[in-house]
Amino acid sequence: MTQQTQGIDFATLSLRDALDLAVLIEEEARDRYEELAAQLVLHRTPAAAHFFTKMMRVEEIHRKELAEQRARLFGTQPSTVRREQLFDVEAPDYDAVRMNMSHRAALLTALKSEVKAHHFFTEALRHVGSVEVRALFEELCDEEIEHQKLVKAELDKLPPPTRDEEDDFSDDEPVAQ
């Protein structure tokens, strides 16, 4: 867990900061999905790009909800948690995408990210001191499980995988310059 956040002490984390952290985690995921979708759009991988764009919107909805909660409780009090303190919490890894990746691969990527996020909050809960923060993180943990279920349901709707589905090369070779 040390690799995902820097300089955050969960034992003393306040609810306000925990909310800010949660907002930033969703923000990072949103931005990452947006970035990855853009890469895939440019490299003619529309199905996965479309799915990542959808995920980007989902993460934005979550972020907004959490941000509103934070505003309700703490108004415009300045935040002490910075985006630089976290990395790859709920955001899919930078190398999670490939040209020509299938819709299934995109779903699996998202699933992996939800699992990763769930793992993060489970780990954090072991250190959390405040009762309110515990309650928040438990709620977030449950949400990640919900998201996982949704993605899995999407996966189940897909036809069975074909053999060459995961090949990230098309018939054309990569272009030399």
Next chain:
Amino acid sequence: MTAPEPFQAKDYKSDLKPIWCPGCGDFGVLQGLYRALAAIGRPPHEVAFISGIGCSSRIPGYTTAYGFNSVHGRSLPIAQGVKLANPELLVVVAGGDGDGFSIGGGHVAHAVRRNLNITYLVMDNQVYGLTKGQLSPTSPKGLQTVTSPLGSLEEPVNPLLFLLAYGAGFVAQGTPADMPGLASLIEEAIRYPGFSFVNIQSPCVTFGEDDQQLKVHKAKMKSLASLKHDPADQLRAMDLARAYGTELYTGVFYRNPNPPLPYEELIKIRQAEESKKARPRHNIIDAYLQK
């Protein structure tokens, strides 16, 4: 000087869409760079970002800074010209391992010994990506590529050891597998008052080896701080740098604790001294009058 305006990472992001393959390590480097530039806070028009040719050399175009995507291997000489012409600019140089250590290899030692206050970022992926997977100067010995189908016979260049041996005042290594760490390394390199070098292990998803991908980096990387390495210890830095290719150390190998005045500052002193002897423009020619 007015108070510096606060810049955010997005202020350095251009509208141009990167052509890199999805999943390329350079995407993370780019994000790290935006962050580092925002932390430094110089307005984009005061940043000159120079590169050569290669996948990674496309990077200046993805920033809002002044960029110069020049020719293969010549980013360092061009960047030095830029910095000497206008020392107030923040000059960043970027390129790949082929650009920096093969075709442009001859320039590195001289950029180091001149010690201009510029930052050199090498995105080292141990392969030629833009030309489709040939052997690069940092490819491990024995690597099979389209130009070494039977395995390469030469040892790889060790960029860290080269730079340390040339006498660079700031030598670091990072990976986009730890993007925030990389961002702060780039920031620190830029803040170092002299020639600074960051070797960035930035995997090629299309032609790179499996054991050089980000997920492997994540598992393998070890911060020099965790080894209690003192960046002022040049000899220890060289010792640690020998592990290039086997270990993935991240952080600052060496930072000169007493950085000398950079080249462009020495030149300013010289110019100030000599300017007293300047002739009016129309009398410059009179230096040749025979009396």
Next chain:
Amino acid sequence: MTHAQLGLACCSAAPHIMVDDLILGMAGAGGDGVVSAGESLLSAASSEGYHAMMTKSFGSQIRGGESSCRVRLSTKKVLNPGGALDVMVALNWEDFFKFGAELPLSVDTVLIHEEKVGPPPETLAARGVVPREVLSVPISELTKKSAGSDKAKTSVVLGLLSGWFGIARDGIARGLKKKFGNKGEGLLEANEKALAAGIEYAQAHPLAQARTIAPPNGTPGSKLLCDGNDMTAAAALFAGVQFFGGYPITPSTEIMQTLTREIWKYGGTVLQCEDEIAGIGASVGASFAGKKSMTATSGPGMDLKAEILGLATIAELPLVLVDVQRGGPSTGLPTKPEQSDLFAAAFSGHGDVLRPVLAPTDVEDSFRITVEAFNIAEHYQTPVIILSDQEIAQRKEAVDRIDTTKFEILERLKPSAKELESYSRFKLTESGISPISHPGMKGGNYLGAGIEHNEKGDPTSGGVMHAKMNQKRFKKLDPLKQRADLFELHGNPTAPFAFVAWGSTAGVCREAYALAKKAGLDVKLLVPYLLWPIAEQVYGDFFASVRHGLVVELSHQGQLYRMLRMQLDVPRGVRSLARSGANPFQPAELVTRLEGLKEMPQ
């Protein structure tokens, strides 16, 4: 004046000729000081107001090889180093003969040689030339007797020349004071004694036919004395050069050496780079950063710089590159002149490129051409090549002071505040020239690149945009071809005979033209300073009346001639007169060749 009096003093024995032009040659082993003696002579003569020119020639050894110089003194502007020598001083025969045609003798030559090396060997007779007078002088002995050592040999030589030919005795004495004054009383005294001994010897042994040079027309202290490389450097400073990146290479290095002494005074920087590529690279970088920038090299460096020249073309960055030509290909003849880099200057590098090429013809116009090169580079945002050559670059000339107030200095077109609101670096304009920003200019941010780009500067691989940009880069240089002031024309516009010559060869042709006219030939001369692009109109008009013409070039191929044939219909009667470098043309031979064309079938 002293020399006039001297002339009279020499007149007692034989009829005295007063000449207004005197060509001297000296040859010896490196270390004999013949070049240094030539320089003293030059400096003394120019300080008294003579026009003068000196060329040096060396073997390629670093030290101890053969060395020689030619000094031409005149009361009028010196056009070229001249043909056969009036006076030749040989310190030994072996070194003298190594220079062959570079030190030609005639029946009018007074040949002076060191007594101890013996009379002229058979080799001289074998050349079929009998000098008017051969004077065997115990130079070493005179030196030892007067100065007490062998070191002041050149001062004896200067004394001899001054004594016999009336050259600038006061100036020489002043020169010795300047040269040795701060090196200890003894050395100066020794040289002064050696000089006096030389003069005394000359007076005691008058020439069979006394010959002295007429007093100068110019006032003392009115002449500039420098070589082409120095002049180029001074002009660059005048034009506002702020950056020079380069790598040492003969015979261009003195440009870097002069600039690196001077440029700091004017806020600029010289960077001695690790190689030729870095030299032009750093210069292009400085230009990108908004500064007037320059590099210099010779043939082998031109080869290495080709790629970045292309970069400067496509990125539309101003740059001045001086190629001081020497014999090629490859290492070729590093210390000798040749005009064989014209193709390289115009064509080297891949892709469709139009790159202006200018050539000075002597030390004096190296100034004007360098300022012009900066103006063209900055105005049109393009690299410009100055094709100098070893002779112009390394020969010293005493010329009239240049009035620099008549020169205009151009700067690159900056974007307006309005244009910076939505800036397009490579905007397709009527003229093809787009306003250029530089790092540090807010709102001007763009991506410079070697890759093809759209108007904004963003990379593109589209054929349509590529065609538009190529067209822009060519079109913007069209007005250059209308620059009649970049051509020098002499003679009757309808003359049937003609010379065309560029670079150092132009100086020989100017004299050949005058000779031919004197001989009654209806002749004209065209000297292009702009070599590329070819100004078809200028040449077309010039050739219209020509039935017999020579394009004179010091190269095996005759590269300008071939480029003219490529670009326009050159009349059949216009021929190429081309020969390899280090074989200088003589004015008289050019007249003979031109007249000879009459016999040639059309």
